[in-house]
Amino acid sequence: MFVRIVIVFLSLCPAFLFSQNKSKLKDAIQTLNADEAMKHAVWSVCVMPVKKDTILAEYNSTISLTPASTMKVATTGAALSLLGKDFRFETRIQYDGTYDSLSGVIHGNLYITGGGDPTLESEYFKKPDDTLTVVQRWAALLKAKGIKKITGAVIGDAGIFDYNMTPSEWVWGDLGNYYGAGACGLSYHDNKYTLYFKSGSNGSKTTITGVKPDIKDLQVVNMVTSAGSDDNAYIYGAPYSYYRIIQGTIPAGKTNYEVDGAIPDPALFCAGEMTNALNRAGINVTKKCNTVRELKESIAITKNDKHTLITNFSPPLDSIIHFTNLRSINLYAECILKYLSYKKSDLGTESEGTKIVTDYWKGRGVDVSGFFMTDGCGLARANVITTHTQTQILRLMANDKNYKVFYNSLPVAGKSGSLGGMCVGTFAENNLHAKSGYMNRARGYAGYVKNKKGETLCFSLLANNYDCTPTEMKKKLEKIMVALTE
Numbered sequence: 001m002f003v004r005i006v007i008v009f010l011s012l013c014p015a016f017l018f019s020q021n022k023s024k025l026k027d028a029i030q031t032l033n034a035d036e037a038m039k040h041a042v043w044s045v046c047v048m049p050v051k052k053d054t055i056l057a058e059y060n061s062t063i064s065l066t067p068a069s070t071m072k073v074a075t076t077g078a079a080l081s082l083l084g085k086d087f088r089f090e091t092r093i094q095y096d097g098t099y100d101s102l103s104g105v106i107h108g109n110l111y112i113t114g115g116g117d118p119t120l121e122s123e124y125f126k127k128p129d130d131t132l133t134v135v136q137r138w139a140a141l142l143k144a145k146g147i148k149k150i151t152g153a154v155i156g157d158a159g160i161f162d163y164n165m166t167p168s169e170w171v172w173g174d175l176g177n178y179y180g181a182g183a184c185g186l187s188y189h190d191n192k193y194t195l196y197f198k199s200g201s202n203g204s205k206t207t208i209t210g211v212k213p214d215i216k217d218l219q220v221v222n223m224v225t226s227a228g229s230d231d232n233a234y235i236y237g238a239p240y241s242y243y244r245i246i247q248g249t250i251p252a253g254k255t256n257y258e259v260d261g262a263i264p265d266p267a268l269f270c271a272g273e274m275t276n277a278l279n280r281a282g283i284n285v286t287k288k289c290n291t292v293r294e295l296k297e298s299i300a301i302t303k304n305d306k307h308t309l310i311t312n313f314s315p316p317l318d319s320i321i322h323f324t325n326l327r328s329i330n331l332y333a334e335c336i337l338k339y340l341s342y343k344k345s346d347l348g349t350e351s352e353g354t355k356i357v358t359d360y361w362k363g364r365g366v367d368v369s370g371f372f373m374t375d376g377c378g379l380a381r382a383n384v385i386t387t388h389t390q391t392q393i394l395r396l397m398a399n400d401k402n403y404k405v406f407y408n409s410l411p412v413a414g415k416s417g418s419l420g421g422m423c424v425g426t427f428a429e430n431n432l433h434a435k436s437g438y439m440n441r442a443r444g445y446a447g448y449v450k451n452k453k454g455e456t457l458c459f460s461l462l463a464n465n466y467d468c469t470p471t472e473m474k475k476k477l478e479k480i481m482v483a484l485t486e
Helices: 023-034 068-083 134-144 266-280 292-297 317-326 330-345 350-363 387-398 403-408 470-484
Strands: 004-007 016-019 042-049 057-059 090-095 098-100 105-107 110-113 154-157 192-198 207-212 219-226 232-236 243-250 257-262 307-313 433-439 442-450 456-464
Touching: 023 042, 023 057, 023 470, 042 387, 068 317, 068 330, 068 350, 068 387, 068 403, 068 433, 068 442, 110 266, 134 266, 134 307, 154 266, 154 292, 207 219, 232 257, 243 257, 266 292, 317 330, 317 403, 330 350, 350 387, 387 403, 387 442, 387 456, 442 470, 456 470
Parallel strands: 110 154, 219 243
Antiparallel strands: 004 016, 016 057, 042 057, 042 456, 090 110, 090 307, 098 105, 192 207, 192 257, 232 243, 433 442, 442 456
């Protein structure tokens, strides 16, 4: 007979709930609660079997906490079900005006009409034998069609999404950095550029030695000094602005040290790269590249019929979600979220996308009280979720037709991603699959593990506002996860 024991420790307000014989997990929770680093912290754990909607063990499971990147569990799980694992984004190369096939002249503009695809020229899908960029391949295809000249300009069209690329809840310190690259309807090169630094002795000024790819008109004020052993340099700047300030420190004695930033206007950058590729291929482009957004702002665009020359398909969604979760790519999660909105309302917005995801899980029976979603990737501190809600989502995914795809996208303890160095030498190694999340004073894990009886469990483990270093908190939560296997 299955017996559940509720133990209330009067010195602690929340209650522990454990099924019988969960003493190792209980001991691990008690140890963490007694830790001085948790004196001002709020943390929570919830464990459920994947085959039954029942709680095996929990602590504070109805408290709303900042999930950081574990939010991607809700976004990617919903997207797999709503779009299907075989879904592909489409990007179209189009023209307006007329095309004289005899002379090979397009009397009009060439458009790169974005379809929300975040993988165009992405490093995650770049093959070792790829010698051409995406725009170079497009240029070669157009040349093969006999096109020799474009009398207008190459125009980037990112209008499938709203032009506010970053959620209002993202903080200023994130926006200029690669992980704060916003969801553009026409993304390119992961919406990322790299600054290369040379650093001298501790305390000395650094020098920027290069930028790749070259971002036209980019102005960087370098205030970075040499100190420490980690990358603590942060780039400050707004979307569509080419003025950047970079502050902080990088290790001393480095050459070509890389710091990644967010491209200010991905659609314009893509249009510029396409213009260069066309000219190098012998297709003359008469006018300077532009974007539909800028033309609309100057009221210099009219609605003309467009004719499609090339349709570019992204890799399938299952591959994109694999990298979204394994490498925790914020850009991918945000583009997926906005595409869900576009599919419903013909415009990709953050607010509609988060509503669609929340309503999807609510419709499947998840308790969404205490769940407030403001982006798809978890970068916003305004995101909160309970471990109970997150564990319910994981349990439903375990019984979903897309479970294998979802499960395989999660980092594996002791093997891959952010969990590669965790749980080594324990029963959790190469067993526990979980999405991790981290931002300043917030860390968490959400995923699956098989216990020693061979039962698959799903769990969520979140901690906020601890008084120790991020690495120390990681080790404390690792002990909880190892105890789950018992």
